[in-house]
Amino acid sequence: MELFEELEIALAREEVWAMLVDAEILSQCITGCETVERISETEYTLLLGTSIGPVRARFTGTIELTDLNPPESYTMLGSGKGGVVGFAKGSAKIRLQDRTVAGKTGTLLSCTLAVSVGGKLAQIGSRLVDVAARKLTTDFLSRFVALAEK
Amino acid sequence: MYSFNYSKPDTIEAAREMMRSAEDGIYLAGGQTLIPAMKQRLSAPTDVIDLSSIGELTDIDVSDGRVRLGALVKHADVAGSDAVRSAIPALADLAAGIGDAQVRNRGTIGGSVANNDPAADYPAALLGLGASVHTDQRQIPADDFFVGLFETALEEGEIITQVAFPVPDRAAYAKFPNPASRYATVGVFIGVRDGVTRVAVTGAAPCAFRSAEIEAALNAEISARSLDGITIGADDLNNDIHASAEYRAHLVTVMAKRAVTALPK
Numbered sequence: 001m002e003l004f005e006e007l008e009i010a011l012a013r014e015e016v017w018a019m020l021v022d023a024e025i026l027s028q029c030i031t032g033c034e035t036v037e038r039i040s041e042t043e044y045t046l047l048l049g050t051s052i053g054p055v056r057a058r059f060t061g062t063i064e065l066t067d068l069n070p071p072e073s074y075t076m077l078g079s080g081k082g083g084v085v086g087f088a089k090g091s092a093k094i095r096l097q098d099r100t101v102a103g104k105t106g107t108l109l110s111c112t113l114a115v116s117v118g119g120k121l122a123q124i125g126s127r128l129v130d131v132a133a134r135k136l137t138t139d140f141l142s143r144f145v146a147l148a149e150k
Numbered sequence: 151m152y153s154f155n156y157s158k159p160d161t162i163e164a165a166r167e168m169m170r171s172a173e174d175g176i177y178l179a180g181g182q183t184l185i186p187a188m189k190q191r192l193s194a195p196t197d198v199i200d201l202s203s204i205g206e207l208t209d210i211d212v213s214d215g216r217v218r219l220g221a222l223v224k225h226a227d228v229a230g231s232d233a234v235r236s237a238i239p240a241l242a243d244l245a246a247g248i249g250d251a252q253v254r255n256r257g258t259i260g261g262s263v264a265n266n267d268p269a270a271d272y273p274a275a276l277l278g279l280g281a282s283v284h285t286d287q288r289q290i291p292a293d294d295f296f297v298g299l300f301e302t303a304l305e306e307g308e309i310i311t312q313v314a315f316p317v318p319d320r321a322a323y324a325k326f327p328n329p330a331s332r333y334a335t336v337g338v339f340i341g342v343r344d345g346v347t348r349v350a351v352t353g354a355a356p357c358a359f360r361s362a363e364i365e366a367a368l369n370a371e372i373s374a375r376s377l378d379g380i381t382i383g384a385d386d387l388n389n390d391i392h393a394s395a396e397y398r399a400h401l402v403t404v405m406a407k408r409a410v411t412a413l414p415k
Contacts, residue, residue, distance in 0.1 A: 054265065056174075056192070127392065130389055
């Protein structure tokens with residue numbers, strides 16, 4: 001599935017960019033993220049505990065930032081393995097543009113997300129995967145904006 | 151299955167105590183979602199606390215203009231209750247159309263409501279009738295209860311004891327079932343009481359919701375005709391292999407018209 005979200009942030013583009021490459025900030029925005037560990041400049045491993053309705057799974061995942069073009073765009077590649085539950089893979093293309101927000105220099109953040117799942121998650125979860133991915137994305141973005149505008 | 155602790159308390163207090171001391175506990179009502187999820191290992195709680203021995207949760211009471219269903223009342227019991235059928239026929243019909251015979255004979259109203267599946271039938275009835283959810287702690291109006299995707303206003307460990315429906319003047323439910331699961335691809339529940347019409351939609355979005363547009367049109371005139379020209383936006387609707395968001399948006403008005411037409415005169 002694919003998903004497109006766009007939102008305004010009352011913070012300058014350079015500062016939004018700095019947050020987007022900060023593992024600590026990212027981990028605070030990811031629902032259920034328990035630990036995050038930096039492997040290299042652009043790679044992180046994380047431990048996620050996800051609970052959506054009847055599905056309660058723990059994922060070990062990696063995030064890699066690619067196509068870095070500061071302070072304008074990057075692609076976040078994520079993958080997670082939930083043991084017997086299955087696996088999930090996704091990519092989020094993030095783009096920042098200058099935008100006047102509430103009379104000040106702000107940022108327009110657009111996010112194009114693609115997600116695929118496999119294993120039992122896909123087998124029984126097909127009905128719920130899209131709606132769950134959308135929820136995790138909007139939760140991520142609203143927390144990110146809350147942190148940015150704090 | 152893998153091993154887990156199973157307990158079957160007789161009282162709500164005992165159940166809560168067990169939940170408090172469990173590492174990763176879960177309540178079991180009818181088990182029609184939980185057990186398949188556990189079999190598939192999509193859920194692996196350490197403690198399953200079976201509520202079925204708590205006798206007070208299985209009562210059906212119709213009096214004082216209210217239908218009160220204990221949390222563990224099964225769908226088949228609601229469908230087969232003459233008292234419920236004579237007070238709110240639409241509610242009995244809705245229960246009769248949930249899932250298949252197995253689900254109806256095991257699944258419970260409390261389990262369905264607590265799980266808040268986006269395609270479950272009961273949330274539409276609760277919202278459409280302006281019901282209230284009673285727990286061991288408090289009373290929650292349906293409008294405040296269903297928060298989001300599989301999310302409710304329930305606190306950790308809180309137990310639903312009863313769902314109370316005010317008896318409407320007229321009500322009807324129309325759903326477009328998924329042919330395999332009988333989950334609502336889209337379902338619309340309409341309840342009319344004291345001249346006010348409530349319209350609740352399930353299956354279409356991440357969580358059941360009331361449609362302000364359809365309510366406004368029906369509050370002006372209760373007829374299928376008054377819904378001509380109403381289009382529901384597809385932006386926030388569910389999109390999956392069973393139905394696109396646009397298709398679901400279209401179905402909302404179609405099901406609303408069918409429900410209006412089915413309202414008892």
